[in-house]
Amino acid sequence: MSRVLRIVLITLAVIVLLYGVYYILGRPALPIPAIRYKVSPGTQLYDLVKATESDELRLTVVTDGQIDVTGDGNRMASIQYTPKTLGNALTLAGNFMGKDQQKFQTSVSKPLQNLSSLLYNVFRFKLTVLIVPA
Amino acid sequence: MNKFLKILFSLLAILMISIFAVIQEAKVVTAAPPAQAGPVNQLFVDATYNPQTKAYSIGGFTQEQLKQVGVTLPDQVLALLGNFKQVTLKINGATLDVLADEAKLATLNWDKASRTWLYGMIDNFSQMAPLDQQRAELWLDKADIQLVVRQSTEISKPLVIDLNTVVNVDVAKTGEVKVEGFDTGNKLPAQVTGLMDAAKVQDMTVCWSKGVLKNKVNGAEIPALTLYQEGVSVVDKAFGLNLGDLGQLFQSQLGASVAYGGGMHTDSQCGN
Numbered sequence: 349m350s351r352v353l354r355i356v357l358i359t360l361a362v363i364v365l366l367y368g369v370y371y372i373l374g375r376p377a378l379p380i381p382a383i384r385y386k387v388s389p390g391t392q393l394y395d396l397v398k399a400t401e402s403d404e405l406r407l408t409v410v411t412d413g414q415i416d417v418t419g420d421g422n423r424m425a426s427i428q429y430t431p432k433t434l435g436n437a438l439t440l441a442g443n444f445m446g447k448d449q450q451k452f453q454t455s456v457s458k459p460l461q462n463l464s465s466l467l468y469n470v471f472r473f474k475l476t477v478l479i480v481p482a
Numbered sequence: 483m484n485k486f487l488k489i490l491f492s493l494l495a496i497l498m499i500s501i502f503a504v505i506q507e508a509k510v511v512t513a514a515p516p517a518q519a520g521p522v523n524q525l526f527v528d529a530t531y532n533p534q535t536k537a538y539s540i541g542g543f544t545q546e547q548l549k550q551v552g553v554t555l556p557d558q559v560l561a562l563l564g565n566f567k568q569v570t571l572k573i574n575g576a577t578l579d580v581l582a583d584e585a586k587l588a589t590l591n592w593d594k595a596s597r598t599w600l601y602g603m604i605d606n607f608s609q610m611a612p613l614d615q616q617r618a619e620l621w622l623d624k625a626d627i628q629l630v631v632r633q634s635t636e637i638s639k640p641l642v643i644d645l646n647t648v649v650n651v652d653v654a655k656t657g658e659v660k661v662e663g664f665d666t667g668n669k670l671p672a673q674v675t676g677l678m679d680a681a682k683v684q685d686m687t688v689c690w691s692k693g694v695l696k697n698k699v700n701g702a703e704i705p706a707l708t709l710y711q712e713g714v715s716v717v718d719k720a721f722g723l724n725l726g727d728l729g730q731l732f733q734s735q736l737g738a739s740v741a742y743g744g745g746m747h748t749d750s751q752c753g754n
Binding site for chain 1: 712
């Protein structure tokens with residue numbers, strides 16, 4: 349066996365091993381550094397943020413199918429989705445596009461469905477967006 | 483290196499077996515939950531009436547709040563209520579009990595044969611369109627309904643609505659709304675029907691179950707939305723909606739199957 353082939357096989361084996369451990373652990377969502385998003389006064393989102401005691405809303409997207417909105421440590425709302433239900437929602441949204449429906453389907457809907465399916469089934473990430481007043 | 487490769491492949495073998503075990507465990511079939519034996523449609527309505535002031539309250543709502551949504555009790559009914567301290571109507575399983583001042587006044591059979599007789603009477607003597615007996619059975623076959631009307635100065639207890647059977651709503655292309663076949667006399671605005679046309683909606687099922695909103699459009703399920711009471715309070719405060727106490731809303735379960743422009747109703751239940 350040539351040296352290069354051996355290195356490739358070992359690398360692949362290590363990747364499979366690492367992913368296997370990740371799979372057995374239940375594919376936990378890997379956290380991504382939080383993003384701070386500032387909202388300017390005069391918007392409804394600003395009013396919503398200011399209505400909380402902490403002046404902060406937290407939007408958490410976990411690619412295993414859960415989107416949460418929390419404020420003052422309390423859950424305010426959450427959305428539960430699967431790649432299928434997300435696809436259905438995108439199809440419904442596409443219906444509103446009229447003549448641009450096909451373009452929406454190919455440029456937005458399909459890629460988003462594929463990405464969400466990959467992140468739902470293979471690698472899961474947790475993204476947090478902190479919404480604060482400007 | 484050979485030793486390293488041996489260890490690596492051993493680990494891979496262990497991993498493959500572990501993954502196989504995890505997958506097999508996930509595939510274990512669990513016994514289906516037993517079919518629901520108890521009532522599937524629960525409705526509790528408490529109404530209070532003050533004979534001195536003639537003020538009344540139904541389901542936790544005051545007379546003024548009820549007037550805003552067009553609910554008023556005729557004077558004849560109020561006069562009748564003044565004769566009793568408490569009247570209770572209970573439907574549970576196969577019996578219908580009527581109690582006056584906590585003493586049993588009558589117990590009627592509420593089995594299928596009795597109900598069929600009642601539907602026939604309604605069809606013969608009322609001026610309404612013939613009853614859809616199949617729909618009526620879906621509502622009443624497994625129902626736990628309690629209506630309590632009592633003399634009291636306090637506000638009535640909150641309404642409890644826990645309905646598994648979805649309400650059939652038919653919306654014409656022109657906006658006319660029928661509920662369970664009965665014309666409501668209401669019409670949806672053109673913007674709403676326009677949206678439904680744009681979205682190519684033929685049928686839609688909406689289910690609100692204690693804070694969880696599930697929807698299906700044209701048979702396709704879309705992501706579920708869960709609202710939390712604390713969160714709705716924040717929204718209420720932010721936008722000055724004055725929604726009041728929403729506790730009973732978050733205890734309720736209610737669904738609707740909307741057929742638009744001649745679409746078909748789906749055979750679904752709320753809460754499943």
